[in-house]
Amino acid sequence: MSKLRVAVIGAKGRIGSEAVRAVEAADDMELVAALGRGDDLEAMTAAGAQVAVELTHPDSVMDNLEFCVRNGIHAVVGTTGWTEDRLARLRSWLDASPSTGVLIAPNFSIGAVLTMTFARQAARFFESVEVVELHHPNKADAPSGTATRTAQLIAAARREAGCPPQPDATTTALDGARGADVDGVPVHSVRLRGLLAHQEVLLGDTGETLTIRHDSLHHSCFMPGILLGARRVPQTPGLTFGLEHFLDLG
Numbered sequence: 001m002s003k004l005r006v007a008v009i010g011a012k013g014r015i016g017s018e019a020v021r022a023v024e025a026a027d028d029m030e031l032v033a034a035l036g037r038g039d040d041l042e043a044m045t046a047a048g049a050q051v052a053v054e055l056t057h058p059d060s061v062m063d064n065l066e067f068c069v070r071n072g073i074h075a076v077v078g079t080t081g082w083t084e085d086r087l088a089r090l091r092s093w094l095d096a097s098p099s100t101g102v103l104i105a106p107n108f109s110i111g112a113v114l115t116m117t118f119a120r121q122a123a124r125f126f127e128s129v130e131v132v133e134l135h136h137p138n139k140a141d142a143p144s145g146t147a148t149r150t151a152q153l154i155a156a157a158r159r160e161a162g163c164p165p166q167p168d169a170t171t172t173a174l175d176g177a178r179g180a181d182v183d184g185v186p187v188h189s190v191r192l193r194g195l196l197a198h199q200e201v202l203l204g205d206t207g208e209t210l211t212i213r214h215d216s217l218h219h220s221c222f223m224p225g226i227l228l229g230a231r232r233v234p235q236t237p238g239l240t241f242g243l244e245h246f247l248d249l250g
């Protein structure tokens, strides 16, 4: 059977370099291009790449994806910084290339995907819910893509269940003290040397709290999700947002 021809964009970065090793080690894949900043994207078409794994920076991802979609290269995207406006632009490119698939995953680790699922399930049962994400200090964006997505899923579940706004009697606060407001859910970002990627969802009600915590301890935790995405995205045209769509979560 022929191997899947995979390119990695952002190949020298923290997660990109791990992805290069993971693709090289996968029996069913061939690494055909490993691109860093300034490298010509045409190297992917010249090498016949079928799937590009995009792990760069919020400032770079749109140009890279426009190239991929225009050239019919499926994409697995871990880069963060997604907004409704950016998603709309991506969808318009995909409309013009209907057989191309793009998977955007705010987090490729199975534990983080489960954290989001559990948080969504729990959200309607508690009066209060806040998200704390903790990352290494080299991270460009805050809140993290995972925390933003988690808060959006929590907010949607609470809206569907008809939950009232959260209680909060704060009348005076230093700017930022109550975190960022993501659809009504406070999200707090910690940047600390020594950490990689961690998240706590704190839920509280009368007389009890529930904490859902996930810790990424090494970039290897993202690799099974990236490889799964690369295998599935060629059969999944259009935009898929979230690795959970490729997992049988029941």
Ligand SMILES: NC(=O)C1=CN([C@@H]2O[C@H](COP(=O)(O)OP(=O)(O)OC[C@H]3O[C@@H](n4cnc5c(N)ncnc54)[C@H](OP(=O)(O)O)[C@@H]3O)[C@@H](O)[C@H]2O)C=CC1
Pocket (backbone or CB within 6 Å): 009, 010, 011, 012, 013, 014, 015, 016, 035, 036, 037, 038, 039, 055, 056, 057, 058, 060, 064, 077, 078, 079, 080, 081, 105, 106, 107, 108, 109, 145, 222
């Ligand atoms: N979804 C997920 O599970 C995960 C997502 N991420 C996300 O992935 C992204 C990268 O994270 P991380 O590896 O820590 O960051 P790094 O800064 O370590 O790596 C990014 C790499 O991409 C390079 N780069 C930037 N622009 C381009 C471009 N146009 N073409 C090719 N290469 C480019 C950078 O080069 P240079 O150094 O010259 O700028 C750098 O080598 C972030 O958005 C992060 O949030 C990270 C981990 C998991």
Ligand SMILES: O=C(O)C1=N[C@H](C(=O)O)C[C@H](O)C1
Pocket (backbone or CB within 6 Å): 080, 106, 107, 108, 135, 139, 140, 143, 144, 145, 146, 147, 196, 197, 198
């Ligand atoms: O920058 C990182 O490191 C990570 N970025 C992603 C995010 O913003 O959620 C995924 C993970 O948290 C690691």
